[in-house]
Amino acid sequence: SQQGEEDPQALSIQEGENATMNCSYKTSINNLQWYRQNSGRGLVHLILIRSNEREKHSGRLRVTLDTSKKSSSLLITASRAADTASYFCATIGGGFKTIFGAGTRLFVKA
Amino acid sequence: GAVVSQHPSWVICKSGTSVKIECRSLDFQATTMFWYRQFPKQSLMLMATSNEGSKATYEQGVEKDKFLINHASLTLSTLTVTSAHPEDSSFYICSARDQTSGGRKDEQYFGPGTRLTVT
Numbered sequence: 001s002q003q004g005e006e007d008p009q010a011l012s013i014q015e016g017e018n019a020t021m022n023c024s025y026k027t028s029i030n031n032l033q034w035y036r037q038n039s040g041r042g043l044v045h046l047i048l049i050r051s052n053e054r055e056k057h058s059g060r061l062r063v064t065l066d067t068s069k070k071s072s073s074l075l076i077t078a079s080r081a082a083d084t085a086s087y088f089c090a091t092i093g094g095g096f097k098t099i100f101g102a103g104t105r106l107f108v109k110a
Numbered sequence: 111g112a113v114v115s116q117h118p119s120w121v122i123c124k125s126g127t128s129v130k131i132e133c134r135s136l137d138f139q140a141t142t143m144f145w146y147r148q149f150p151k152q153s154l155m156l157m158a159t160s161n162e163g164s165k166a167t168y169e170q171g172v173e174k175d176k177f178l179i180n181h182a183s184l185t186l187s188t189l190t191v192t193s194a195h196p197e198d199s200s201f202y203i204c205s206a207r208d209q210t211s212g213g214r215k216d217e218q219y220f221g222p223g224t225r226l227t228v229t
Contacts, residue, residue: 035220042203042222043154088153095167096142096207098218100154 004070006089006101014109019076021104023089024069030092032065034074035100037086046074046087081110112138112208116221123194123228130190131224133204139184140206144218145177148201160187194228201225 004025146154166179178190
């Protein structure tokens with residue numbers, strides 16, 4: 001399978017709560033990226049973390065990377081209803097091909 | 111920032127016809143572009159890597175005669191779904207690497223996607 005695993009598959013939370021999504025991948029990487037996709041729309045690039053980085057922040061987003069476990073997490077703090085979307089991690093491997101995880105569908109209830 | 115466009119945004123066609131989808135890098139050159147397919151509520155699956163001036167490289171399980179890819183210039187790749195059938199209905203997304211000098215070579219830029227519905 002192309003895809004790494006992401007968990008949970010879907011997550012429903014109340015506005016103001018934090019949301020954590022996890023991603024595992026299979027091969028060695030140069031970097032890992034997180035994307036957001038609203039239903040039926042294109043991808044929005046959120047954040048890139050390089051293999052020599054362990055944690056990165058961008059606004060309400062916090063990404064961690066553990067290359068020994070081949071895993072990453074995305075934390076969205078103080079979630080808003082507008083954060084409702086699908087979130088995908090993606091790794092770039094040989095030939096610069098981007099391989100996406102299965103995705104987590106996040107629902108933030110107002 | 112770098113922009114990738116796709117045309118058309120959506121298309122409805124009859125079974126048995128062929129549909130061409132264009133992917134353009136608007137403000138940068140891309141010797142390599144990628145085509146993905148996404149079924150409802152699923153992730154993006156890489157179909158093929160499009161290389162300017164050479165044959166595309168297809169992922170396992172993707173029929174090269176079914177999904178024809180042409181990357182004739184540094185800013186344009188096309189995907190033609192030949193003899194489309196209802197099971198080809200999907201969301202097709204392209205991406206391009208900015209390979210111009212000074213570009214962030216480890217970042218890809220994604221098009222907005224093309225929704226294909228085959229009736």
